[in-house]
Amino acid sequence: MPRIYGLETEYGLVGLARAEHGVRRLTADDAAQRLFALVARENRSTNVFLRNGGRLYLDVGSHPEYATAECASPADLVVAERAGDAIVARLAERAAEAEAAEGRDVSFALFKNNVDAHGNTFGSHENYLVGRGTDPEVLSRWLIGFLVSRQLIAGAGRWRRGTFTLSQRCDVLGDVVSNQTTRSRPLINTRDEPHADPAVHRRLHVISGDSNLSEAASALKVGATELVLRLAESGRPAPPGPADPLSALRAWGHDPDAAVELVDGTSASCRDVQERYCAFARDVAEDAEWTPWRDTLDALARGEAPPAAEWAVKRRLIETYRDRHGLADADPRLDALDLRWHELGRGPGGRPLGLARLLEERGALPRLSTPDAVADAARSPASPTRAVVRARLLAAAQAAERSYAADWASFTVHDLPAAPGDRRPADVTLRLDDPFATRDAAADDLAGRMRSEPRARLTRGFVPPGPSTA
Secondary structure (H helix, E strand, O other), X not given: OOOOEEEEEEOEEEEEEEEOOEEEEOOHHHHHHHHOHHHHHHHOOOEEEOOOOOEEEEEOOOEEEEEOOOEOOHHHHHHHHHHHHHHHHHHHHHHHHHHHHOOXXXXXXXXXXXXXXXXXXXXXXXXXXXXXXXXXXXXXHHHHHHHHHOHHHHOOOEXXXXXXXXXXXXXXXXXXXXOOOOOOOEXXXXXXXXXXXXXXXXXXXXXXXXXXXXXXXHHHHHHXXXXXXXXXXXXXOOOOOEOXXXXXXXXXXXXXXXXXXXXXXXXXXXXXXXXXXXXXXXXXXXXXXXXXXXXXXXXHHOOOOXXXXXXXXXXXXXXXXXXXXXXXXXXXXHHHHHXXXXXXXXXXXXXXXXXXXXXXXXXXXXXXXXXXXXXXXXXOOOOOOHHHHHHHHHHHHHHOOOOEEEEOOEEEEEEEXXXXXOOOEEEEEEEOOOOOXXXXXXXXXXXXXXXXXXXXXXXXXXXXXXXXXX
């Protein structure tokens, strides 16, 4: 079936204020408020939909978050994700410029990782549209073993105090399936919010993956998951998964060759499970979809560090640095090197601050997107989906300085006249329940009304200023 993909990324944030007496680290709340000050000033909110169809917001926990617009393919999602990184990095630049304009020397560092040195976590949430008729139990049976072992092919890796794990999150997830996203941190979130017609669709919300800097890793993470969803939807029985998924997640995160007991009483390594899933996927995949998965597993078996296995590239870099400088595994400089892998943005000379982006610029990590495609996706939707309709409505509302509210599956205008010649306002809400629709006659009509009809006065005759483009 056709599928919609989306990704929500939470970013780590550090704010530093410099003065004559030295450098002071801002509190998380202070850094976040300063980062979003311009967004709040321009939009009267720190939660905004953008003209590219995505959503930028200050999330609970005082960190920035960006949700891509709906995408129709994993390739489009890679571009949309990279555009989100660029939007957040530009937000940090603008915030620093605004601080400087007011006589303050404040800088903002952004990290696209999932765990900090204090144990705070930052999520990477994948979204896949599936049919309402697909049994969630069947999905879970197929997905649990795959997601627990997926860190082998798409983990971002983490070096912390001399210990290395394949994924950032293998030691912090606390449940297998749950409707929570913060307390228990499950592999799969069961909250039923399809952002589409609930009679037709459901949204699979996977919150156990890592934020990837390698575009090859990001593409394989989503692409392989899509193939497993096809297997689940095909009706064939799922292969046996780990008897204790969370224990397997942690064991394989530290050693992918560890033997773990499966539900059928046999045992298998992380590699064994991924090999099994990859072999099954061959039956439902085109060559171009399946080959990156097969090639990644083959390269790992040869002891290589393929770009999709981001953890392997990062580990090789850190170990090379360790050996060159004669450092102990627990040397804090190696922890700092791990963190530098994830940093976004560029320094004064234009050089990438993060090691992953630096390797990419030098050709050591392949780039699947192009700078032009990413720049376009920061301004307009990367994929022909409902995001195109939302973007059209946003452009009309902002150009006419309307009072409006946008959501994934609806758009409301607050200040259209209740009737011709009536100065009283009426809320006009348009449902956008088809995530695949790129045209909507009712949306075109509403955009026309926003352009042509007067702004009705709101309570006590006050007409609020219209929001500008974020």
